[in-house]
Amino acid sequence: MGERFVTRGFVGRREDATSGPMGGDERRRRTPPGQYLTTDFPVLSAGPTPRTPLDRWSLSIEGLVSKPVSWSWAEFLALPARDWVVDISCVTKWTHLDMRWRGVSVDTLLEGLDLDPKAAFAIAWSDGGYTTNLPLADILNSQAFVAYEYDGKPLAPEHGGPARLVVPARYFWKSAKWVRGLRIQATDEPGFWESLGYNNRGDQWREERYTDD
Ligand SMILES: Nc1nc2c(c(=O)[nH]1)N[C@H]1C(S)=C(S)[C@@H](COP(=O)(O)O)O[C@H]1N2
Numbered sequence: 001m002g003e004r005f006v007t008r009g010f011v012g013r014r015e016d017a018t019s020g021p022m023g024g025d026e027r028r029r030r031t032p033p034g035q036y037l038t039t040d041f042p043v044l045s046a047g048p049t050p051r052t053p054l055d056r057w058s059l060s061i062e063g064l065v066s067k068p069v070s071w072s073w074a075e076f077l078a079l080p081a082r083d084w085v086v087d088i089s090c091v092t093k094w095t096h097l098d099m100r101w102r103g104v105s106v107d108t109l110l111e112g113l114d115l116d117p118k119a120a121f122a123i124a125w126s127d128g129g130y131t132t133n134l135p136l137a138d139i140l141n142s143q144a145f146v147a148y149e150y151d152g153k154p155l156a157p158e159h160g161g162p163a164r165l166v167v168p169a170r171y172f173w174k175s176a177k178w179v180r181g182l183r184i185q186a187t188d189e190p191g192f193w194e195s196l197g198y199n200n201r202g203d204q205w206r207e208e209r210y211t212d213d
């Protein structure tokens with residue numbers, strides 16, 4: 001851990017996208033294999049949309065940290081946040097370029113938490129019971145954030161509001177909607193879709209869609 005982990009398709013593309021009208025070449029270059037581009041934002045949920053009132057919402061980091069931490073909604077909003085413009089790819093084959101979010105970096109959430117040297121994986125868990133697993137190396141160094149706004153507006157409940165994890169360098173099932181916590185573990189543990197035949201890692205540039213890809 002701690003090494004810089006730059007993932008293709010995420011870091012270092014913003015300059016291109018803002019320097020002028022996007023050409024077809026650039027659009028093709030930014031479209032992972034087997035994907036098509038859309039400007040829609042489809043909703044894909046495995047169950048009903050949970051609606052936890054904000055006064056009962058919290059975000060927790062637990063597991064292999066010296067002291068677990070939990071933020072209320074107000075405390076979460078007081079954390080340093082930034083705007084993120086990222087390309088999102090769903091395993092159902094849509095890719096949406098330059099999606100605009102506001103949220104708190106996972107780096108910020110883990111800052112000062114004193115991770116156990118054995119810490120290697122994060123299990124994101126959500127209201128409604130959804131889980132997804134990620135190596136810490138896939139979510140540190142500005143690779144993941146907890147978003148509470150999309151396109152300048154509060155994140156809609158069907159898209160994971162009040163807050164969701166966003167991991168742009170992985171297929172979108174790794175971006176847990178209605179996220180309520182990250183459990184830090186030494187060992188990996190497949191989440192909801194990973195247990196149902198989807199790939200454990202889910203790198204869209206390697207087309208890691210299903211278990212044996
Ligand atoms: N809690 C939770 N998070 C979830 C899901 C879900 O069913 N529940 N679906 C995943 C899948 S498969 C996808 S493609 C994206 C869809 O997000 P969207 O509905 O905002 O497009 O959320 C992911 N995160």
Ligand SMILES: [Mo]
Pocket residue numbers: 044090091092172173
């Ligand atoms: Mo998905």
